[in-house]
Amino acid sequence: AAGVIQSPRHLIKEKRETATLKCYPIPRHDTVYWYQQGPGQDPQFLISFYEKMQSDKGSIPDRFSAQQFSDYHSELNMSSLELGDSALYFCASSLGGRAGEQYFGPGTRLTVT
Amino acid sequence: LAKTTQPISMDSYEGQEVNITCSHNNIATNDYITWYQQFPSQGPRFIIQGYKTKVTNEVASLFIPADRKSSTLSLPRVSLSDTAVYYCLVGDNPSGTYKYIFGTGTRLKVLA
Numbered sequence: 001a002a003g004v005i006q007s008p009r010h011l012i013k014e015k016r017e018t019a020t021l022k023c024y025p026i027p028r029h030d031t032v033y034w035y036q037q038g039p040g041q042d043p044q045f046l047i048s049f050y051e052k053m054q055s056d057k058g059s060i061p062d063r064f065s066a067q068q069f070s071d072y073h074s075e076l077n078m079s080s081l082e083l084g085d086s087a088l089y090f091c092a093s094s095l096g097g098r099a100g101e102q103y104f105g106p107g108t109r110l111t112v113t
Numbered sequence: 114l115a116k117t118t119q120p121i122s123m124d125s126y127e128g129q130e131v132n133i134t135c136s137h138n139n140i141a142t143n144d145y146i147t148w149y150q151q152f153p154s155q156g157p158r159f160i161i162q163g164y165k166t167k168v169t170n171e172v173a174s175l176f177i178p179a180d181r182k183s184s185t186l187s188l189p190r191v192s193l194s195d196t197a198v199y200y201c202l203v204g205d206n207p208s209g210t211y212k213y214i215f216g217t218g219t220r221l222k223v224l225a
Contacts, residue, residue: 033213042218044215045214092156098143098211101159102147103159
């Protein structure tokens with residue numbers, strides 16, 4: 001079965017640079033979620049979108065923004081990168097908003113040097 | 114923001130049943146409880162989801178008491194490949210702002 005696709009899988013950036021992470025949800029899923037997982041930490045919820053509208057907002061820094069496009073894929077834009085932004089970024093998708101089972105992608109490992 | 118807590122670690126032997134409990138005192142009224150398995154550097158893998166009472170699928174059971182302030186994941190007859198970190202995920206609604214909260218994670222080690 002098709003899964004959530006994330007690109008790129010690995011990304012290395014320098015401080016103060018920008019980065020864009022992409023997420024392609026499971027076909028027919030209408031909800032996308034973004035999470036950040038630092039080394040040895042639990043995943044932290046950043047933001048979610050339902051039917052291309054922002055649904056819920058978590059611990060997303062003001063330097064980050066995200067959107068969901070008409071084809072339901074989503075992009076997380078990160079600016080003025082800091083060393084502390086180095087983490088695994090996961091995207092998940094579900095069907096039907098909050099009640100849906102979230103299925104996670106393989107993640108993008110961002111390293112900021 | 115309420116913490117969703119789990120035991121830090123558990124050890125078990127192959128073939129045994131393992132029960133992992135998650136405490137989520139501030140779970141949102143209409144929210145489901147979902148459990149995930151995570152291997153190092155991989156995305157969390159869906160195990161089971163429930164709202165109340167008991168749910169069972171081909172890999173696990175989920176027990177949720179009436180007050181829904183906790184839940185217990187039951188893994189029957191674990192094998193070495195079940196060694197992983199297990200998380201519960203719930204919705205929390207502090208001050209009217211809905212957020213998804215992962216539990217603190219339980220590192221399960223299955224021994225031969």
